[in-house]
Amino acid sequence: MFRRDQMGESAGERRQDTALVLSRRGAVTANYEDFLTQYLTCASANPYHPVTNPKGIINLGTAVNRLMEEELSVRLRRGDALSYSPSFQHYYDFGGSRELKVALVGFLERHFRPAKDIGEDEIVVLNGVTSCLDALSHALCDPGDVIITPTPVYARMFTDVHDRAGAEVLPLVLRQEVNSSSESFLLRAEDLEARIEALRQEGRRVRAFMLVHPNNPLGDVYSPQLLTDLMDVCARHEVHFISDEIYALSIFADEDEPSSRPPFHSVLSLPHPDPERTHVLWGLSKDFGLAGFRVGVVVSRCAELMACLRAVAIYKCTPHLVHHASAVLLSDTAWCDDLYLRLNSERLGRAYRRARGRLEAMGARVREARAGLFVWFSIRDFMEADSAEEEMEIHAQLMRAGVYVVPGSKLYGADPGWIRLIFSVGEEELDEGLRRIESVLDKRRKKTA
Ligand SMILES: Cc1ncc(COP(=O)(O)O)c(C=O)c1O
Numbered sequence: 001m002f003r004r005d006q007m008g009e010s011a012g013e014r015r016q017d018t019a020l021v022l023s024r025r026g027a028v029t030a031n032y033e034d035f036l037t038q039y040l041t042c043a044s045a046n047p048y049h050p051v052t053n054p055k056g057i058i059n060l061g062t063a064v065n066r067l068m069e070e071e072l073s074v075r076l077r078r079g080d081a082l083s084y085s086p087s088f089q090h091y092y093d094f095g096g097s098r099e100l101k102v103a104l105v106g107f108l109e110r111h112f113r114p115a116k117d118i119g120e121d122e123i124v125v126l127n128g129v130t131s132c133l134d135a136l137s138h139a140l141c142d143p144g145d146v147i148i149t150p151t152p153v154y155a156r157m158f159t160d161v162h163d164r165a166g167a168e169v170l171p172l173v174l175r176q177e178v179n180s181s182s183e184s185f186l187l188r189a190e191d192l193e194a195r196i197e198a199l200r201q202e203g204r205r206v207r208a209f210m211l212v213h214p215n216n217p218l219g220d221v222y223s224p225q226l227l228t229d230l231m232d233v234c235a236r237h238e239v240h241f242i243s244d245e246i247y248a249l250s251i252f253a254d255e256d257e258p259s260s261r262p263p264f265h266s267v268l269s270l271p272h273p274d275p276e277r278t279h280v281l282w283g284l285s286k287d288f289g290l291a292g293f294r295v296g297v298v299v300s301r302c303a304e305l306m307a308c309l310r311a312v313a314i315y316k317c318t319p320h321l322v323h324h325a326s327a328v329l330l331s332d333t334a335w336c337d338d339l340y341l342r343l344n345s346e347r348l349g350r351a352y353r354r355a356r357g358r359l360e361a362m363g364a365r366v367r368e369a370r371a372g373l374f375v376w377f378s379i380r381d382f383m384e385a386d387s388a389e390e391e392m393e394i395h396a397q398l399m400r401a402g403v404y405v406v407p408g409s410k411l412y413g414a415d416p417g418w419i420r421l422i423f424s425v426g427e428e429e430l431d432e433g434l435r436r437i438e439s440v441l442d443k444r445r446k447k448t449a
Pocket residue numbers: 063127128129130131154212216244246283284285291295296
């Protein structure tokens with residue numbers, strides 16, 4: 001239905017046409033039904049503005065950080081970052097200019113505290129972490145190979161490694177514990193091991209385990225012990241360990257205890273039981289709110305993988321002038337560390353608590369988060385049936401009320417009744433979005449009462 005509205009034809013009709021014109025591969029890509037990008041397009045076609053378009057859609061579904069727009073604009077407009085050089089007119093080192101790699105090595109050393117020095121040849125820069133995932137899948141997996149990831153998860157993971165490289169993502173399902181004292185959505189190394197063994201017994205080739213840390217959508221920050229245990233499992237089974245650390249520096253404190261901001265332990269900071277099969281991803285889209293720059297980074301000590309990614313970079317490079325601007329930003333220690341990252345964390349914490357407080361006042365159950373741009377909350381008490389269809393019905397009602405949030409089933413949540421809401425937008429927009437959510441939930445509360 002959505003596709004017919006947007007494109008004037010249904011996906012089914014188009015699938016038939018594309019199969020005649022395109023390769024099988026091309027037809028798969030042309031028809032990929034990707035919820036997150038579809039609704040981003042839909043929300044962007046009618047964006048809310050308090051004065052010029054008050055009935056527009058408030059996008060609390062797409063993970064963008066708008067909290068530091070002003071500080072970023074001021075810094076980038078200073079002459080050094082977006083300055084012009086004739087060298088930008090020519091070919092360059094597609095996998096990362098020397099200037100950017102040096103800046104990245106310094107930045108990662110300050111904030112990811114690597115256990116071993118990172119060499120410039122252990123870094124490749126591509127056009128976004130999305131692109132890094134596609135490239136890693138291309139480099140590590142043959143079609144049909146399995147990548148395991150804990151779910152719920154940022155849904156494009158499934159698309160990014162499957163669309164072109166043909167790897168298949170299979171979930172390690174994290175469950176909500178109902179009526180239990182144990183914590184919900186708990187990740188355990190023994191469950192990963194059991195999943196790998198079960199899939200191998202089914203004859204599947206398990207190639208990689210992919211972890212989003214800090215977690216999207218749960219907002220969890222994992223302990224060094226758990227990370228070590230997970231890496232040990234992967235090493236024992238010769239499975240690649242991919243740590244997507246795109247939210248590494250978007251960690252915030254609990255207001256009551258400002259010192260309660262949990263420390264971030266990058267996989268880079270821990271000993272690697274299998275260095276050849278351990279790879280870390282980071283980028284500018286989230287921690288720096290610069291999704292438009294399309295900067296994603298792979299850090300790995302696997303020389304063969306790096307050689308493959310450097311070759312692939314010719315198809316997936318970020319413009320040289322963006323390398324330059326990024327390098328200037330990341331190597332400005334005073335601005336990055338003392339101003340930007342500190343302020344960003346304070347603002348994220350404030351926005352999280354604001355969203356959480358309002359949702360709890362509506363009667364929603366909110367899972368505690370310490371990182372990321374999102375709140376993961378349960379709407380089960382507002383549902384007449386415990387099903388993904390009912391969850392989608394609530395999503396449709398919210399869209400009609402003018403607010404887009406992501407239903408948990410679209411993030412591969414196994415238990416219906418969860419929603420991911422992005423809080424890192426302007427305060428006015430967040431409040432209006434929450435007001436719209438409240439109006440929908442209120443009506444449902446009256447109905448279910
Ligand atoms: C966990 C995770 N990885 C990767 C991405 C994509 O990042 P990029 O903009 O660098 O492609 C996102 C975006 O939401 C994300 O949440």
